Amino acid sequence: MIxxxxxxxxxxxxxxxxxxxxxxxxxxxxxxASAMILAQWYFSDKIVLWSSKAKVVSREEEQDLxxxxxxxxxxxNLPKPKxxxxxxxxxxxxxxxxxxxxxxxxxxxxxxxxxxxxxxxGVIAHELTHIRNRDALIxxxxxxxxxxxWYLMQFGxxxxxxxxxxxxxxxxxxxxxxxxxxLLVAMLTWVVSFLIIRAISRYRxxxxxxxxxxxxxxxxxxxxALLKISGTMKRIPSKDLREVEGLNAFFIVPAIxxxxxxxxxxxxxxxxxxxxxxxxxxxxxx
Amino acid sequence: MNFFNRFRKSHLLSKSASESIxxxxxxxxxxxxxxxxxxxxxxxxxxKAVDGMxxxxxxxxxxxxxxxxxxxxDLTYRILIDTFGYLWVIIEGKxxxxxxxxxxxxxxxxxxxGFADKLLATVFEFSNTSDNLCSIQYLIYNYRRxxxxxxxxxxxxxxxxxxxxxxxxxxxQELRLEKDMTNWYPLWxxxx
Numbered sequence: 001m002i003x004x005x006x007x008x009x010x011x012x013x014x015x016x017x018x019x020x021x022x023x024x025x026x027x028x029x030x031x032x033a034s035a036m037i038l039a040q041w042y043f044s045d046k047i048v049l050w051s052s053k054a055k056v057v058s059r060e061e062e063q064d065l066x067x068x069x070x071x072x073x074x075x076x077n078l079p080k081p082k083x084x085x086x087x088x089x090x091x092x093x094x095x096x097x098x099x100x101x102x103x104x105x106x107x108x109x110x111x112x113x114x115x116x117x118x119x120x121x122g123v124i125a126h127e128l129t130h131i132r133n134r135d136a137l138i139x140x141x142x143x144x145x146x147x148x149x150w151y152l153m154q155f156g157x158x159x160x161x162x163x164x165x166x167x168x169x170x171x172x173x174x175x176x177x178x179x180x181x182x183l184l185v186a187m188l189t190w191v192v193s194f195l196i197i198r199a200i201s202r203y204r205x206x207x208x209x210x211x212x213x214x215x216x217x218x219x220x221x222x223x224x225a226l227l228k229i230s231g232t233m234k235r236i237p238s239k240d241l242r243e244v245e246g247l248n249a250f251f252i253v254p255a256i257x258x259x260x261x262x263x264x265x266x267x268x269x270x271x272x273x274x275x276x277x278x279x280x281x282x283x284x285x286x
Numbered sequence: 287m288n289f290f291n292r293f294r295k296s297h298l299l300s301k302s303a304s305e306s307i308x309x310x311x312x313x314x315x316x317x318x319x320x321x322x323x324x325x326x327x328x329x330x331x332x333x334k335a336v337d338g339m340x341x342x343x344x345x346x347x348x349x350x351x352x353x354x355x356x357x358x359x360d361l362t363y364r365i366l367i368d369t370f371g372y373l374w375v376i377i378e379g380k381x382x383x384x385x386x387x388x389x390x391x392x393x394x395x396x397x398x399x400g401f402a403d404k405l406l407a408t409v410f411e412f413s414n415t416s417d418n419l420c421s422i423q424y425l426i427y428n429y430r431r432x433x434x435x436x437x438x439x440x441x442x443x444x445x446x447x448x449x450x451x452x453x454x455x456x457x458x459q460e461l462r463l464e465k466d467m468t469n470w471y472p473l474w475x476x477x478x
Contacts, residue, residue: 235467236468236470242473
């Protein structure tokens with residue numbers, strides 16, 4: 001965690017000093033981009049709730065869910081978030097909001113239906129840990145510079161285009177070269193910070209799993225819930241070993257599952273890894 | 287592949303299988319202390335039955351071995367063939383160590399007779415003393431994968447995945463376990 005933040009910071013410092021060295025007046029752009037990101041962060045809960053069609057539910061509407069969450073927050077000394085439900089059969093959950101006080105935990109109807117009580121508690125505790133750790137803020141800040149880089153990339157592209165159009169003197173040709181450098185640096189900054197943000201995000205997921213395990217004391221329940229949500233549960237076979245042995249083909253297991261590159265880009269660690277870590281916690285608790 | 291290489295390969299395979307299985311001599315204590323699982327004294331080794339003289343000879347050799355070692359190991363045994371056409375040697379003994387010695391010795395005989403590729407699994411039976419139901423739970427050792435995995439049938443071809451994962455995490459350090467759950471093939475209606 002500290003490592004990726006350090007790299008991120010160094011990266012941004014390098015990026016900014018390159019800008020400073022080139023003496024370009026990009027400060028207005030940075031300010032505008034920052035303002036946009038802050039606005040995005042400030043309205044994030046509303047944007048997310050609106051785009052996911054989540055409906056905030058009152059205590060009367062969903063008494064069981066409210067009571068469950070009240071129990072968890074009371075035990076762990078956390079403020080109670082707003083609770084929202086998304087009417088879809090896809091099992092999922094998320095947390096959003098600016099800070100600990102004004103946050104929302106949303107769950108889908110499908111999640112409530114397929115999980116049993118303790119598994120649902122595990123998932124909700126996971127989301128509550130995201131809120132407690134202020135993960136939304138951390139990721140917004142982390143993506144701040146990558147967004148700035150993205151704007152610069154576009155700006156540099158158009159700038160380069162126009163710069164080339166007027167290019168007849170020495171000064172202008174030189175200017176075109178500068179644009180190209182900015183474009184390249186911005187591009188590189190964006191790509192690398194994108195990957196680092198993904199890494200941070202995956203780390204936050206592990207942290208939230210751990211937090212959930214500590215809150216509920218039952219990591220195995222969250223592991224079970226993850227397996228159910230991901231559909232891995234269905235992949236545990238029910239066909240008899242003696243039947244598949246007859247086919248004899250299944251033992252040739254590819255060494256690489258082909259998902260290693262995909263892992264770099266994903267925001268969540270693979271379910272198998274998360275389950276494995278949860279089971280290690282379970283083992284250390286019992 | 288000449289005869290010598292073939293023999294050596296089978297010897298090495300049998301050694302690694304025996305080593306993996308013998309790791310249970312400490313892991314079963316962990317299962318008892320952590321999860322309250324007690325070995326029922328029953329375990330079994332199974333292999334695909336084939337027609338022919340050599341297979342019958344091997345079967346007879348296993349029988350002779352078990353008869354002869356009855357005094358040393360304190361084991362009783364049954365031999366049967368199930369509906370899938372698999373030969374089961376089911377042994378029963380008070381000590382886990384005796385059972386482990388028994389199944390690995392049978393495995394060695396199978397290897398020596400050249401039927402290593404017919405070996406399916408070795409199964410150890412446990413009962414849960416912590417719940418009132420005394421549910422029966424199994425550890426399956428798969429010869430091809432050289433690894434163990436838990437199997438807890440619930441009837442109607444359902445299984446208790448949650449408890450299976452608990453077993454997995456309890457003996458994670460001690461046994462070679464199958465991490466890929468898609469290979470946790472069940473063995474329904476075990477003849478143990």
